[in-house]
Amino acid sequence: MAVDKKIVVLVGGVGGAKLALGLSHIVPPENLTLIVNTGDDFKHLGLKICPDLDTVMYTLAGVVNPEFGWGLQDDSTTTLNTLEKHYHFEPWFRLGDKDMATHLLRTSMLNEGYTLTEVVSFLSQQIGVKPKMLPMTDSDVPTLVETETMGILGFQEYFVKHRWQPVIRSIHYKGHENAIISESVKCALESADILIIAPSNPWLSIAPILSLPHMRDLITSRNIPRVMVTPVIGGAAVKGPTAKIMSELGLDVTAESVAHYYGDVITGFVNDTQNVELALGGIKTIQFDTLMNDLDDKIRLAQSILDWIGGWGV
Amino acid sequence: MAVDKKIVVLVGGVGGAKLALGLSHIVPPENLTLIVNTGDDFKHLGLKICPDLDTVMYTLAGVVNPEFGWGLQDDSTTTLNTLEKHYHFEPWFRLGDKDMATHLLRTSMLNEGYTLTEVVSFLSQQIGVKPKMLPMTDSDVPTLVETETMGILGFQEYFVKHRWQPVIRSIHYKGHENAIISESVKCALESADILIIAPSNPWLSIAPILSLPHMRDLITSRNIPRVMVTPVIGGAAVKGPTAKIMSELGLDVTAESVAHYYGDVITGFVNDTQNVELALGGIKTIQFDTLMNDLDDKIRLAQSILDWIGGWGV
Numbered sequence: 001m002a003v004d005k006k007i008v009v010l011v012g013g014v015g016g017a018k019l020a021l022g023l024s025h026i027v028p029p030e031n032l033t034l035i036v037n038t039g040d041d042f043k044h045l046g047l048k049i050c051p052d053l054d055t056v057m058y059t060l061a062g063v064v065n066p067e068f069g070w071g072l073q074d075d076s077t078t079t080l081n082t083l084e085k086h087y088h089f090e091p092w093f094r095l096g097d098k099d100m101a102t103h104l105l106r107t108s109m110l111n112e113g114y115t116l117t118e119v120v121s122f123l124s125q126q127i128g129v130k131p132k133m134l135p136m137t138d139s140d141v142p143t144l145v146e147t148e149t150m151g152i153l154g155f156q157e158y159f160v161k162h163r164w165q166p167v168i169r170s171i172h173y174k175g176h177e178n179a180i181i182s183e184s185v186k187c188a189l190e191s192a193d194i195l196i197i198a199p200s201n202p203w204l205s206i207a208p209i210l211s212l213p214h215m216r217d218l219i220t221s222r223n224i225p226r227v228m229v230t231p232v233i234g235g236a237a238v239k240g241p242t243a244k245i246m247s248e249l250g251l252d253v254t255a256e257s258v259a260h261y262y263g264d265v266i267t268g269f270v271n272d273t274q275n276v277e278l279a280l281g282g283i284k285t286i287q288f289d290t291l292m293n294d295l296d297d298k299i300r301l302a303q304s305i306l307d308w309i310g311g312w313g314v
Numbered sequence: 315m316a317v318d319k320k321i322v323v324l325v326g327g328v329g330g331a332k333l334a335l336g337l338s339h340i341v342p343p344e345n346l347t348l349i350v351n352t353g354d355d356f357k358h359l360g361l362k363i364c365p366d367l368d369t370v371m372y373t374l375a376g377v378v379n380p381e382f383g384w385g386l387q388d389d390s391t392t393t394l395n396t397l398e399k400h401y402h403f404e405p406w407f408r409l410g411d412k413d414m415a416t417h418l419l420r421t422s423m424l425n426e427g428y429t430l431t432e433v434v435s436f437l438s439q440q441i442g443v444k445p446k447m448l449p450m451t452d453s454d455v456p457t458l459v460e461t462e463t464m465g466i467l468g469f470q471e472y473f474v475k476h477r478w479q480p481v482i483r484s485i486h487y488k489g490h491e492n493a494i495i496s497e498s499v500k501c502a503l504e505s506a507d508i509l510i511i512a513p514s515n516p517w518l519s520i521a522p523i524l525s526l527p528h529m530r531d532l533i534t535s536r537n538i539p540r541v542m543v544t545p546v547i548g549g550a551a552v553k554g555p556t557a558k559i560m561s562e563l564g565l566d567v568t569a570e571s572v573a574h575y576y577g578d579v580i581t582g583f584v585n586d587t588q589n590v591e592l593a594l595g596g597i598k599t600i601q602f603d604t605l606m607n608d609l610d611d612k613i614r615l616a617q618s619i620l621d622w623i624g625g626w627g628v
Contacts, residue, residue: 046360046422063400076392078411079418086377086412087419087440097392097411098400104393105401108360126401 005031005193012037012205013052014069015238016198017059019229022298024060026306029130033188037200038116038135039143039173039208042156044093047103048110052205053120053135054102061127072098092161117182134188136209139179143208144172164241168248171203176211181218189218194309197228197266199290201242202258203249210265220264225309227268229290230255234274238291259283270305284312319345319507326351326519327366328383329552330512331373333543336612338374340620343444347502351514352430352449353457353487353522356470358407361417362424366519367434367449368416374443386412406475431496448502450523453493457522458486478555482562485517490525495532503532508623511542511580513604515556516572524579534578539623541582543604544569548588552605573597584619598626
């Protein structure tokens, strides 16, 4: 059974968190490790904000806002409203009052000298997440977006402030060449039996992870199933800017483009039943319904993927 | 009229803020400067908290919690509750969600390199305080309390966590000997026509201000009315630990003790009508009803004090 194997998932925000949640329902927690993108991280009002880590953590803890897919459910914005009312500070980044607890505690622990890896371990355990969650690195690797009309934007400026509307010329993972892969991430990848790349945005969520020094080598050196799940369904992304970015970068908005982008990182490809069937040289492919609307969908997809990989003879 | 004079007030928290509010109703804002104790300031969850500055600011902006005399009215504690619920972090210091806006913005501005004086100026103007508010210094001068049974406590630990119950042996203003009086404070004192010491706790609120290098000389060198208002009424403090501390420090709990403690810093003494009449060599004294329950009381006392000083022939 594939669930007895050590499974490592590369994951970004909302879309990827859904598959991670599905996996967490069928894989024993000690066999599941999530390596989470930190390229979106930034400082806001002095707080260290880690959008993807929080989305994954809240999702797996069962406290995520079900409408948005991020943030905490039933949250309020009293602090933000007060910043606006009393200090005329116009917030462009939504910070809920409940969510604030996470940012405050994380920032405070980081300032005390804990690594992000240690902080994420503490917070995720406290909030009740059982699988291991690891930030992709403890180094700062902020994603920068070069736009046609607004110059270079920090990721959250691009994504939240300007609602991913500026046309992208290129994407940079600033400082990636000097970033250090933590021992925890290295160890997880070296002992993994299966690697899954969640259906997250390849350029904004997965590429920052792959941009880390030696990361591609570390992954491709492992003779294990390395399977991606398509983030593109029927020529579009389920949510967010994946399709828009692909077309701005001059790529066909197809699952095939994404598969080519990952190149030798992957050995297996979970395509969606709505996409055209693909034959990729040397890469195993299969088609599932990859749309995950409810918890059953998530568990079903996770189970299908593991069953499929289990059939490879792992 | 004394209200045409430049009035500087040394002030701490709740009690002092009441008189400051009264003064702000009758003195044109350009003639009123409040020098506020920062000895209570501390860091909590990475946030810079300035209890006395906030109490004075919220009081003068008309947004203070009327029940407590500190904090913002109609505040909630969603962030604190979430820290407890999700992260099992037990908060001993109450941080309201509205109040959080102040701490976040202040901490963020300080981290960006603004001085506390600049931050206080910005925040107080934004929230609608008209008189000038100045922190006593931009240096860190944390008040430490040496207790009989618990060793040395930070001020907020003593005051909030242990509800000022430990018996005090001595009080220290850590780092005061190296603190620097800001140009703004120096300038305000040098150009003052009247100095008023608010009915704040002498040892916890006013002494930290007087402990700053050259502060006593700066004050006593000014040949102006320098008037204190008794924080002791009928052998007790209106609120807080003043009387308890006086008795622990071996002092009589009387207005006279406080007058002696201030020594040559003061030239005038506003006693309460409930206290015994005093004759203090070289110090003008008068008795007023100094209890300030409502806004009328605050304005009436402020007016009485200024009328009295006006009669000195300033």
